[in-house]
Amino acid sequence: MKQGLRHIRAFLTVAELKNFARAANRLCISPSTLTLQIQQLEDELHLKLFDRTRHSVKITPEGQQMIIPLKSVLLEYEHALELSQNISEHVLGTIN
Numbered sequence: 792m793k794q795g796l797r798h799i800r801a802f803l804t805v806a807e808l809k810n811f812a813r814a815a816n817r818l819c820i821s822p823s824t825l826t827l828q829i830q831q832l833e834d835e836l837h838l839k840l841f842d843r844t845r846h847s848v849k850i851t852p853e854g855q856q857m858i859i860p861l862k863s864v865l866l867e868y869e870h871a872l873e874l875s876q877n878i879s880e881h882v883l884g885t886i887n
């Protein structure tokens with residue numbers, strides 16, 4: 792996946808909050824950056840993830856189907872980071 796974890800996190804945050812401004816605030820990015828990330832992810836997936844108007848955001852059925860697999864990708868990555876930290880601490884802790 793070219794777009795990466797930021798784009799997945801952006802998608803999942805908008806899906807959870809159902810609001811671009813609040814999602815951008817939570818992610819500490821500008822709303823325009825968030826919009827661009829969602830557009831790039833939609834382009835890569837060849838799916839429209841949200842129906843959006845100026846006043847509302849609704850996840851599409853296709854977007855709804857992507858929540859579980861993309862959440863899984865993010866959780867697996869976070870698990871790998873935790874594992875690598877544990878390995879690193881163990882390796883560093885055993886050097887005499």
